[in-house]
Amino acid sequence: MTSSSPERRGGAATSVEADLGWALGVVFRRYAKEAAAALDSVPGGPRGYQVLTTVTGDGPKRQLDLAAQLSVDRTVMTYLLDDLEEAGVVQRQPDPADRRARLIVATDQGKEAVCELERRLSAAEHEVLGSLDEGERLIFRMLLQRVAVRADAADPVDDACALADADDITKT
Amino acid sequence: MTSSSPERRGGAATSVEADLGWALGVVFRRYAKEAAAALDSVPGGPRGYQVLTTVTGDGPKRQLDLAAQLSVDRTVMTYLLDDLEEAGVVQRQPDPADRRARLIVATDQGKEAVCELERRLSAAEHEVLGSLDEGERLIFRMLLQRVAVRADAADPVDDACALADADDITKT
DNA sequence: TATTGTTATACTCTATAACTATA
DNA sequence: TATAGTTATAGAGTATAACAATA
Numbered sequence: 001m002t003s004s005s006p007e008r009r010g011g012a013a014t015s016v017e018a019d020l021g022w023a024l025g026v027v028f029r030r031y032a033k034e035a036a037a038a039l040d041s042v043p044g045g046p047r048g049y050q051v052l053t054t055v056t057g058d059g060p061k062r063q064l065d066l067a068a069q070l071s072v073d074r075t076v077m078t079y080l081l082d083d084l085e086e087a088g089v090v091q092r093q094p095d096p097a098d099r100r101a102r103l104i105v106a107t108d109q110g111k112e113a114v115c116e117l118e119r120r121l122s123a124a125e126h127e128v129l130g131s132l133d134e135g136e137r138l139i140f141r142m143l144l145q146r147v148a149v150r151a152d153a154a155d156p157v158d159d160a161c162a163l164a165d166a167d168d169i170t171k172t
Numbered sequence: 173m174t175s176s177s178p179e180r181r182g183g184a185a186t187s188v189e190a191d192l193g194w195a196l197g198v199v200f201r202r203y204a205k206e207a208a209a210a211l212d213s214v215p216g217g218p219r220g221y222q223v224l225t226t227v228t229g230d231g232p233k234r235q236l237d238l239a240a241q242l243s244v245d246r247t248v249m250t251y252l253l254d255d256l257e258e259a260g261v262v263q264r265q266p267d268p269a270d271r272r273a274r275l276i277v278a279t280d281q282g283k284e285a286v287c288e289l290e291r292r293l294s295a296a297e298h299e300v301l302g303s304l305d306e307g308e309r310l311i312f313r314m315l316l317q318r319v320a321v322r323a324d325a326a327d328p329v330d331d332a333c334a335l336a337d338a339d340d341i342t343k344t
Numbered sequence: 345t346a347t348t349g350t351t352a353t354a355c356t357c358t359a360t361a362a363c364t365a366t367a
Numbered sequence: 368t369a370t371a372g373t374t375a376t377a378g379a380g381t382a383t384a385a386c387a388a389t390a
Binding site for chain 1: 202218
């Protein structure tokens with residue numbers, strides 16, 4: 001048993017209005033698990049895969065740019081690349097334009113691996129959305145995409161008001 | 173900047189087929205952030221809120237049962253309850269049926285707090301789904317719910333096959 | 345002997361700070 | 368002086384193990 005059932009939650013819960021947070025959490029964790037399993041062979045798991053696909057798709061990239069683009073701490077990027085390099089899927093090359101920087105490039109082995117990994121990941125996605133038919137899946141992805149685009153644009157700083165009037169419940 | 177843009181990802185990406193993992197992650201993290209802000213006043217944040225709503229809705233519960241139901245480690249539950257009790261929203265009472273066990277009950281203050289917190293949480297949900305109109309929101313929640321129910325039922329153990337043939341990419 | 349709950353310890357992940365080599 | 372990358376260190380969060388009280 002990994003999570004509580006939705007009906008268990010308090011408050012109003014018509015079968016459709018059922019807790020959004022619960023559903024989101026369950027689906028996200030499930031996908032994360034499936035993806036992690038699919039990408040099990042990549043050092044660093046999903047994040048290692050992201051690095052690999054990025055350098056494969058975009059071509060050579062400097063370490064810091066890569067870190068910024070993927071929202072990974074630069075210190076974490078160091079460890080990640082250590083492992084990926086040891087696995088032989090990427091390589092650190094000197095940047096001819098700046099002797100401080102390193103250009104990260106995918107090896108042939110890395111490029112090959114991406115194809116196989118993409119297939120596995122795609123299968124994992126299909127698995128997670130298995131309860132929807134083709135049409136529903138399309139609608140779901142479309143709506144989710146719309147929500148995500150807005151969510152990605154929104155800044156947590158915008159919620160200053162929400163935080164401001166969130167006085168301590170112990171004083172209510 | 174918190175996350176990479178979807179078009180940045182490698183592979184095939186028609187605007188609708190855009191990366192499911194990315195969208196799920198963004199929406200989930202956004203919701204988690206909003207919820208954490210809305211539940212800022214509860215010790216333990218969202219998890220403290222879950223404990224509070226559970227004992228408010230289901231009535232007194234033993235600590236271990238509560239931990240199992242919410243998938244929280246029993247050692248974590250101890251700290252969580254310490255904080256919630258100190259805040260005055262729940263109480264540990266001796267279980268008349270078993271002197272080892274403690275029954276967790278919500279205080280009046282705790283019950284009051286739940287109402288306010290539910291309102292805030294509901295507002296947060298509305299905010300996250302803000303890019304959808306009423307009808308779309310209903311469809312989205314319905315589909316998400318369907319996906320979640322299946323995802324919740326599925327066991328990671330079922331993926332033994334996926335893990336089995338996930339040989340190391342370094343040897344491909 | 346097994347179980348409830350607590351405490352202490354260790355482990356993982358991530359972020360911070362200090363360092364080097366270049367610019 | 369500032370920046371790219373590395374290393375060492377410290378912090379949060381979580382899990383493991385040992386413990387006291389009771390069954």
